[in-house]
Amino acid sequence: MVPLIDIADNLIHVLNLYIGFLEMHASKSVGKRHEELFHRSSSSNEGKEVSLKHRMVKQALLTFRNLFCTLMQQYKADQPGNLVPSKVGMEAAMLMKRKHQWENSKKHVGHVLGIEVGDRFQYRAELYVIGLHHQFSKGIDYVGTGSESLATSIVVTDRYDNVRKSGTTLIYIGHGGNPNVQRNVAVHDQKMEAGNLALKNSMDAKSPVRVILKDAGKFDIMDNCPFVYDGLYLVDKMVQERGKYEKLVFKFTLNRILGQSQSCVFLKDDVMDNGNNLRQFASFALRKRLKSRSCVVQKDVVRINDISEGKEKISIRVVTPVECDQIITPFRYAVANNYLERFKLPVLCGCDCADGCVDPGKCACIVKNGGKLPYECNKRLASIMESSLIYECDPSCKCPSSCINRVSQHGVQFRLEIFITKLKGWGVRTRSFIPSGSFVCEYIGEVHNKRETRSNLGANDYIFHMGVGKGFIDAKSLGNIGRFINHSCSPNIHVKDVMYDHNDKNLPHKMLFAVKDIPPGRELSYDYNSSKRKFIEFRSNSCYCGSQECHGQF
Numbered sequence: 001m002v003p004l005i006d007i008a009d010n011l012i013h014v015l016n017l018y019i020g021f022l023e024m025h026a027s028k029s030v031g032k033r034h035e036e037l038f039h040r041s042s043s044s045n046e047g048k049e050v051s052l053k054h055r056m057v058k059q060a061l062l063t064f065r066n067l068f069c070t071l072m073q074q075y076k077a078d079q080p081g082n083l084v085p086s087k088v089g090m091e092a093a094m095l096m097k098r099k100h101q102w103e104n105s106k107k108h109v110g111h112v113l114g115i116e117v118g119d120r121f122q123y124r125a126e127l128y129v130i131g132l133h134h135q136f137s138k139g140i141d142y143v144g145t146g147s148e149s150l151a152t153s154i155v156v157t158d159r160y161d162n163v164r165k166s167g168t169t170l171i172y173i174g175h176g177g178n179p180n181v182q183r184n185v186a187v188h189d190q191k192m193e194a195g196n197l198a199l200k201n202s203m204d205a206k207s208p209v210r211v212i213l214k215d216a217g218k219f220d221i222m223d224n225c226p227f228v229y230d231g232l233y234l235v236d237k238m239v240q241e242r243g244k245y246e247k248l249v250f251k252f253t254l255n256r257i258l259g260q261s262q263s264c265v266f267l268k269d270d271v272m273d274n275g276n277n278l279r280q281f282a283s284f285a286l287r288k289r290l291k292s293r294s295c296v297v298q299k300d301v302v303r304i305n306d307i308s309e310g311k312e313k314i315s316i317r318v319v320t321p322v323e324c325d326q327i328i329t330p331f332r333y334a335v336a337n338n339y340l341e342r343f344k345l346p347v348l349c350g351c352d353c354a355d356g357c358v359d360p361g362k363c364a365c366i367v368k369n370g371g372k373l374p375y376e377c378n379k380r381l382a383s384i385m386e387s388s389l390i391y392e393c394d395p396s397c398k399c400p401s402s403c404i405n406r407v408s409q410h411g412v413q414f415r416l417e418i419f420i421t422k423l424k425g426w427g428v429r430t431r432s433f434i435p436s437g438s439f440v441c442e443y444i445g446e447v448h449n450k451r452e453t454r455s456n457l458g459a460n461d462y463i464f465h466m467g468v469g470k471g472f473i474d475a476k477s478l479g480n481i482g483r484f485i486n487h488s489c490s491p492n493i494h495v496k497d498v499m500y501d502h503n504d505k506n507l508p509h510k511m512l513f514a515v516k517d518i519p520p521g522r523e524l525s526y527d528y529n530s531s532k533r534k535f536i537e538f539r540s541n542s543c544y545c546g547s548q549e550c551h552g553q554f
């Protein structure tokens with residue numbers, strides 16, 4: 001028992017140092033903005049802070065999960081009778097609290113910096129550790145007291161008769177009144193106090209409330225990450241009625257604030273549309289069938305099985321809703337850039353590492369990366385933000401294709417699909433979980449040189465600017481999945497320059513890598529204006545990315 005705690009403690013100590021380091025750099029500017037309802041970033045610096053905060057939240061989750069696993073193992077070995085995961089979660093969270101490892105520990109109304117609509121969580125205690133909901137078991141969290149209180153967040157479970165209608169309206173039953181045999185509490189009327197009072201105050205003040213949905217086996221959100229942050233809602237109505245135990249309960253009607261991104265929980269909304277709770281009319285078999293399907297495919301019909309026509313290792317399908325008859329404007333799918341003849345791409349200088357580039361100091365290609373391997377052994381970027389230019393091993397190198405320094409040249413590795421968005425035309429989403437740092441795809445097209453002007457190329461939505469004084473990639477008539485990826489002010493992938501089959505730094509491969517873990521069903525997006533460089537010019541002025549940090553305009 002003791003050694004395991006020691007391991008956990010050491011682990012926390014190391015992570016603590018790292019978090020402390022991040023905090024030191026973040027604290028100067030993040031400060032007061034915790035109080036803001038919508039964390040919009042107006043400058044690229046703020047954008048950086050938001051992504052830093054994302055990392056800090058992620059780090060807190062990682063610390064929690066490691067600790068949770070360690071404690072679970074400990075309980076399994078020493079006290080299997082006391083193994084209650086929710087209690088172990090609480091214990092892990094409290095251990096972290098003692099080490100000041102919680103994120104966003106100050107309660108506030110509105111979104112929480114570093115957490116996005118649609119983010120999923122495995123354990124209830126995780127919500128506490130990252131500051132999304134500061135209650136271990138109570139459904140309503142709030143700030144202030146009495147008539148001054150305001151609800152900050154609610155967790156919607158099936159414990160009470162909560163109902164969800166049309167994906168945007170929640171009928172949420174207030175707190176209290178349930179019998180509790182263990183604590184010898186009999187069923188009673190709910191009282192207008194604590195969380196109930198806070199929700200009422202929020203209604204009067206029109207103050208938004210964070211909503212976290214929980215799949216309890218009947219709400220089919222996701223099996224292993226049942227808690228989903230569904231965004232901000234307003235409490236529009238409150239009535240007092242007789243509940244299932246014939247005692248008085250408060251029923252709050254909350255409506256989702258418009259303009260927030262989808263959290264991919266619409267699967268069951270269709271079923272629950274007419275105001276019916278899934279539990280009230282769906283048979284067990286139907287529920288099981290629905291549960292086994294992914295919410296990504298539920299609403300859409302597959303129109304094209306593989307738009308790459310076998311050119312990619314993994315087929316890329318095109319889906320649209322049943323009623324949508326939109327088709328993709330024809331283009332030629334390619335898995336490599338088409339360089340115009342006049343480029344005469346320079347010769348390569350490969351490495352001699354027949355053993356697979358295991359010694360970074362000896363590999364000529366890795367030396368070009370400053371002697372550091374750009375990728376970890378799991379083929380993910382070693383450091384997401386570092387090195388804007390990466391040299392991978394090239395066709396003339398002696399190393400095998402499995403070499404650790406060959407990642408993005410192998411093409412698409414995750415199941416991606418093209419779908420129709422509400423306001424941005426076609427978009428790309430993932431059907432697989434994409435871990436942070438993974439290669440997603442290249443932006444492929446016809447490569448033109450710097451002397452050619454926009455008017456030569458003709459205005460189109462698919463021109464990717466390689467950088468000042470460099471070339472363009474035009475993916476209008478020849479391209480790959482990359483041409484369908486939209487812009488977001490809060491992106492989940494980003495562009496890296498990679499060289500592997502020529503030496504012209506003016507024409508690097510534009511490779512897209514995940515900057516965070518991306519769950520299945522999430523749209524992929526990068527910042528078209530990253531680092532003050534316009535990769536792709538918007539023809540319309542308005543941005544419809546729907547993120548909390550959206551600038552609205554281009």
Ligand SMILES: C[S@@+](CC[C@H](N)C(=O)[O-])C[C@H]1O[C@@H](n2cnc3c(N)ncnc32)[C@H](O)[C@@H]1O
Nearest residue numbers: 424425426461483484486487538539543544545
């Ligand atoms: C490279 S294309 C992306 C794929 C495109 N949506 C399509 O239907 O083929 C770039 C164009 O997509 C649209 N777009 C991408 N991101 C957008 C956003 N956040 N808001 C509005 N339009 C967007 C703009 O018309 C832009 O010029």
